Amino acid sequence: MKIAFLLTAAAATLGFSETSFVASIPAAVAAAPVASSAVQWRTTQHNFGEIVQAVPVTATFTFRNTGKVPVLLTQVQGSCGCTATSYPTEAIQPGQSAAITATFNAANLGGFNKTVTVTTNTADAPQVLTLRGTVVVAK
Secondary structure (H helix, E strand, O other), X not given: OHHHHHHXXXXXXXXOOHHHHHHHHHHHHHHOOXXXXXXXXXXXXXXXXXXXXXXOEEEEEEEXXXXXXXXXXEEEEEXXXXXXXXXXXXXXXXXXXXXXXXXXXXXXXXXXXXXXXEEEOEOOOOXXXXXXXXXXXXX
């Protein structure tokens, strides 16, 4: 009961309504970096070499939670619309591994260097993953 009173008093002092203050707590907690969680990536770069124009290619980036608390992937964003991502939405428990896939569909010929930015609840976030290669015409 004392905690609820203190939260209500703190909210009022800071100019928040009790409802908006309490509603913002889960989002703030999820977004706050957790010092005892850590992610170890198998690799953060993938070179496709030569790929054919307009034929999608996919890279898989595997990581492991080496920390003591669950890791949450809060956002995984490609650097352009030509890169689609897929990632786990559930927490990755300590000692577990998971993967992020990035599918690149090239429209333009020539060399490319695309990124995927991975934001987590770890202190070392965000992590940038890199996709490289050269787009050629189909033979």
